[in-house]
Each structure stands twice: as structure tokens, then as C-alpha cells.
Amino acid sequence: MNQRNHLFFFLFVCMTTPLCRSAGTLANSVLDWEFSRMDGAVNQGEFGWEYGYISNFTGNDGSFYGWHPNPFYWQQPTDISIYWPQGYTPPAEAWGIGGDSTGCRPPMSWKDGGYPWAQALNDQWAAVRRWQSSYTGIIRISGSVGRYYDSLQGWDVVFSVAINAEDLTAPVLYSIPIPWNDYTLHTYVLPSVSVQQGDHITFLINAAGALAHNSYIRYTATIEEATLVRVPNVTQQSLVNAEKTLIGSGLLLGGVQYDFDPLTPVEHVSSQNPNAGAQIGQGAAVDVTISLGSELEAVDIDDDGGVGLSDLAVFSGYWMHADCDSLLWCAGADVNRDGYVDADDLLVVAAQWVQVRDI
Numbered sequence: 001m002n003q004r005n006h007l008f009f010f011l012f013v014c015m016t017t018p019l020c021r022s023a024g025t026l027a028n029s030v031l032d033w034e035f036s037r038m039d040g041a042v043n044q045g046e047f048g049w050e051y052g053y054i055s056n057f058t059g060n061d062g063s064f065y066g067w068h069p070n071p072f073y074w075q076q077p078t079d080i081s082i083y084w085p086q087g088y089t090p091p092a093e094a095w096g097i098g099g100d101s102t103g104c105r106p107p108m109s110w111k112d113g114g115y116p117w118a119q120a121l122n123d124q125w126a127a128v129r130r131w132q133s134s135y136t137g138i139i140r141i142s143g144s145v146g147r148y149y150d151s152l153q154g155w156d157v158v159f160s161v162a163i164n165a166e167d168l169t170a171p172v173l174y175s176i177p178i179p180w181n182d183y184t185l186h187t188y189v190l191p192s193v194s195v196q197q198g199d200h201i202t203f204l205i206n207a208a209g210a211l212a213h214n215s216y217i218r219y220t221a222t223i224e225e226a227t228l229v230r231v232p233n234v235t236q237q238s239l240v241n242a243e244k245t246l247i248g249s250g251l252l253l254g255g256v257q258y259d260f261d262p263l264t265p266v267e268h269v270s271s272q273n274p275n276a277g278a279q280i281g282q283g284a285a286v287d288v289t290i291s292l293g294s295e296l297e298a299v300d301i302d303d304d305g306g307v308g309l310s311d312l313a314v315f316s317g318y319w320m321h322a323d324c325d326s327l328l329w330c331a332g333a334d335v336n337r338d339g340y341v342d343a344d345d346l347l348v349v350a351a352q353w354v355q356v357r358d359i
């Protein structure tokens, strides 16, 4: 075998065994790009990846609106220019909207990055790459995202991950704003995403506002089969124990809400989402609802068994407080535990007050 054949043989082995990919890896935005270019060009659709844009521009009869693959592929060495800052070496290849003599322009994608375009809030062009899933099940998506250059001043952008997004109003699974002066390389993890074969996992870099000049963004994406974990039952547990149980199972405590529930002891979990027994990806979060007990228990701030003037004194002392922390809840005056002492709490207090006076 000559050297070139050796290379192809190595790549073949690499791509078909866990030599280069860990078991369960479905896609890797950077490696897949490198594999794609081995035959001389990165084509649309290779390894399931497409490179393009999603625009909200409705001019020109809406012909640019929504998802479009980028029409132009630029590759070194040519004399065609690429839209790249002076003094910096452009990537070897990129997909963009330019063409022929005009060069490769944003919105662009290249091996490890993307560059959106915007001229107004209703004229945004997110740089998009998307991977069509060959897999049905629960996947883990992870990677890093940040500015490509640590000194070039761009604009506020947003990186997001979505499934089957066709326009910029589509719901996203994850997003992180990258302000113009943020030069950190952020890591991101979506530990548990349910997909069907044929779904598109869409990665978008979009302007956060009306402009996006110089917003060159570096990002990577690895898509793997998730390691599945069976959700334990944490209902009737205290919040502290519920969190311990979840962490012990390889999961995290997610959002915490509060609700009146006379059937569950105060400060214990009354319900959870997902429910016990569900299979989710390791590292995913389980949301819980914590019982406040009955309304009477919640309003009895001083725990003397009834609702009276002493409770009302505490309550009025915190009236209209807006920063009740999650440990003390404004000494209990934040009856429904939403951070505020306001009319919602007063309604509960008033209802219990009347009941007590009726006794």
C-alpha cells in the first residue's frame, strides 16, 4: 500500500471501530468534517451533516426565509476570497452564501465554527449546521462554544441547539448568550435528548440583536448514545434527601416548585418529573414539587397551630418584599414560596384568617 492507501485504511478502521470514536458516539462535528474532506471536498450531507442558515428575512418573496443549505463551498487554494478578518488566517474550507467571484460570505460554517449575519432584527441569518439522526433513542449532546478570536470585537450572539428547527421562532432545547465582550470558551451538555431516526439536531449561531459583524464563533458538537439511568422515586422524601438520592443515581436535582398539599408532609417532595421508573440520560435533571402542607400550615407562620395576629404581624412586616431567599422565605411570610410577599400570599392568609375567626 502506498502512503495514501495507508491513510485511507487507517481512516476506514478508525471510522468503523471504536479506535477513534468512543463506543456509542454517533457524530462529532469536527471529526466528521475532517473525514468528509479526505476525498478532497466536504459535501452537503456527508456523515449526516448539512451546513446552511436559517433566516427570518421575509423580503425577496420570502425566498430566504427559514432553513436553507448554504449554496457555496470555498476551499483552499483558490484566489476566491473568504469573508475573514484581515491579518488572520482563514480556514481551509467553508460553506457560505457567496459564490464564484464574490467569495464565501456569512452566514458561514467551517470545521469548528460559524458566523451569522444580521442587518436588522427582522433580517437575521443564523449560521446553522445540522445533523440528521441515524438513531432512535436518548442521546447526549455536548461540546464547547465561544468567540473565535480573543481580541476581535463582535456583537452579542446566541448559540442554541434545537430539534427540527425550520425557522428562528422554533423552540430550542438549549441556548447560551455570548455577549460581545465575552471571550470565554463555554462548555455545554444536554444529557438527555429523545430523538427519532430522521430528526435533525440543529446548531444555530444567531445575532442577539440587529448586527453581527465580526461575530466569528468557535464551536464543537459531539452526539452520543446516552448512558441510561432509571429515575428513582423521590416522592415523600425531604428536599435534601431527594437531591442525595438523585445524585446517587447519577442524576441532578432540577427545578424546585412549591405547592399546597395536605397529603404530603411539609418540605417533602409531593411529585417529580420525570416520574420514577422513567429512563433518562445520566446527568439529566429531575424537577420536583415540594409540599407546603395545607394552606393553614403554611399560613401559621409562628407554628402555634392557628392563624392569628402574631402571624399577621410577621406577614405585614414583610409585605411587598421581593427577595425572599429559599431558606427562610421572609420568615415564612412568603407563603407560597415564590420569592415575593404579595397579593397571592395575602389571599391564602385571608382565607385562613376567616376560617379561624369562624371557629
Ligand SMILES: [Ca+2]
Binding pocket: 035, 036, 037, 038, 039, 040, 041, 042, 043, 046
Ligand atoms: Ca467528501
Ligand SMILES: [Ca+2]
Binding pocket: 299, 300, 301, 302, 303, 304, 305, 306, 307, 308, 310, 311
Ligand atoms: Ca400562628
Ligand SMILES: [Ca+2]
Binding pocket: 334, 335, 336, 337, 338, 339, 340, 341, 342, 344, 345
Ligand atoms: Ca409569595
